[in-house]
Amino acid sequence: MTIVDGAVDDSIAMIGDLIGFPTVSRDPNRDLLFYVEAYLARHGIACDIIWNDDRTKGNLWATIGPADVPGVILSGHSDVVPVDGQAWTSDPFVLRRAHGRIYGRGACDMKGFIGIVLAAVPGLVRRNLKVPIHIAISYDEEFGCTGVRSLIDRIAGMPIKPALCIVGEPTSMQVVIGHKGGGMYRATIAGKSAHSSLAPTAVNAIEYAAELIAFIKSLSCEHAHGGPHDHVYDISHSTLSVTTISGGTALNIIPNSCEFGFDIRSLPEVDARALIERIRGHAETMILPRMRAIAPEAEIIVEPIVEFVGLSTQADHPAVTFIKRLVGRNDHVKVAYGTEAGLFSNSAGVVSVVCGPGSIEQAHKPDEYLDLAEIERCRAFLDRLAGQLEDGGLPWL
Numbered sequence: 001m002t003i004v005d006g007a008v009d010d011s012i013a014m015i016g017d018l019i020g021f022p023t024v025s026r027d028p029n030r031d032l033l034f035y036v037e038a039y040l041a042r043h044g045i046a047c048d049i050i051w052n053d054d055r056t057k058g059n060l061w062a063t064i065g066p067a068d069v070p071g072v073i074l075s076g077h078s079d080v081v082p083v084d085g086q087a088w089t090s091d092p093f094v095l096r097r098a099h100g101r102i103y104g105r106g107a108c109d110m111k112g113f114i115g116i117v118l119a120a121v122p123g124l125v126r127r128n129l130k131v132p133i134h135i136a137i138s139y140d141e142e143f144g145c146t147g148v149r150s151l152i153d154r155i156a157g158m159p160i161k162p163a164l165c166i167v168g169e170p171t172s173m174q175v176v177i178g179h180k181g182g183g184m185y186r187a188t189i190a191g192k193s194a195h196s197s198l199a200p201t202a203v204n205a206i207e208y209a210a211e212l213i214a215f216i217k218s219l220s221c222e223h224a225h226g227g228p229h230d231h232v233y234d235i236s237h238s239t240l241s242v243t244t245i246s247g248g249t250a251l252n253i254i255p256n257s258c259e260f261g262f263d264i265r266s267l268p269e270v271d272a273r274a275l276i277e278r279i280r281g282h283a284e285t286m287i288l289p290r291m292r293a294i295a296p297e298a299e300i301i302v303e304p305i306v307e308f309v310g311l312s313t314q315a316d317h318p319a320v321t322f323i324k325r326l327v328g329r330n331d332h333v334k335v336a337y338g339t340e341a342g343l344f345s346n347s348a349g350v351v352s353v354v355c356g357p358g359s360i361e362q363a364h365k366p367d368e369y370l371d372l373a374e375i376e377r378c379r380a381f382l383d384r385l386a387g388q389l390e391d392g393g394l395p396w397l
Helices: 007-019 032-044 111-119 121-126 151-155 196-203 205-226 272-294 318-327 341-346 372-391
Strands: 046-049 058-064 070-076 096-098 101-103 133-138 164-167 173-179 181-190 239-247 257-266 297-309 332-335 352-354 368-372
Touching: 007 032, 007 101, 007 372, 032 111, 032 133, 046 151, 046 318, 058 121, 058 151, 070 111, 070 341, 070 372, 101 151, 101 372, 111 121, 111 133, 121 372, 133 372, 151 341, 151 352, 164 318, 164 341, 173 272, 173 318, 181 205, 181 272, 205 239, 205 257, 205 272, 205 352, 257 272, 272 297, 318 352, 318 372, 341 352, 368 372
Parallel strands: 070 133, 070 164, 164 352, 173 332
Antiparallel strands: 046 058, 058 133, 096 101, 101 368, 173 352, 181 257, 181 297, 239 257
């Protein structure tokens, strides 16, 4: 069985339907899930939706083929980033086709992949699959991969776990075998205020925050110079970056509070939480004693906003070779951005790679687009995958 005429148009239509649901992470994805559930039901596929507490958001899980055999997960997140403040040429939630591309929020990140998978469903159900394909649609990926965790827990407890997960983030159909972990964090410094003419009697929260920022910078330099390094990444070492800061009320008032945010992108072999403990330890031993000598109530709190897990799949794993053969290219890369693949691999114990249509360069930007050629390449990949699962299964099992 090969790709039928009109398959690309079917994919475009499905992607357009998905883009029409404005599933910005701050908003529900419920209506999109109901749409997908009804679509799958029309093709005889039952699905399971794992809802959040107020049933506004959920993860969808569906299986095509035998349920008693380790299968392949095709995974994508339903949420998209906001369009607030962006200058779009057209309505971001109405698909526009022009210049060999489709435009819309989520076109490449990542309703494109989900739409291509769903459009392939009629052909998949007609096959005699020996190995199942699982469709996974998650939520709140853009909030630090927080929504998918209930689905990860479900998969981790399955008596027969899937053998492979393909997360369809936009990679131009190149196989990604590793990405950094880490997270985004907040440091809050509480000092003591005074008129600036009485500065020695106060605890200047901004100045002490600057000391902690300098320490975070030193940690980043330590990793840049001393490693560890993995030169398959474009940035070969772990990084720590202070990204936001606020504090103070007037030029003649010593500030009693300061808050800054920072970002850690750590190689999978580097423990980001250990870095956080070093930062907290420095604050508690080197900074807070001097602050509390003047103001016993002084405090420094370092807390996570979101954290994500790195991915490290061995390049010589037969699953990687298998996917490379299906996409028709023999190279692989590692990337600095995070995905849900790290959770599928580390928390659910499923061998995972990232591979999907479109370029990450288009993600989150106004007039986000997906080339039609990428849709064709992804459709061809899914067709070859289905053929393999129909004819011979997974070669490493």
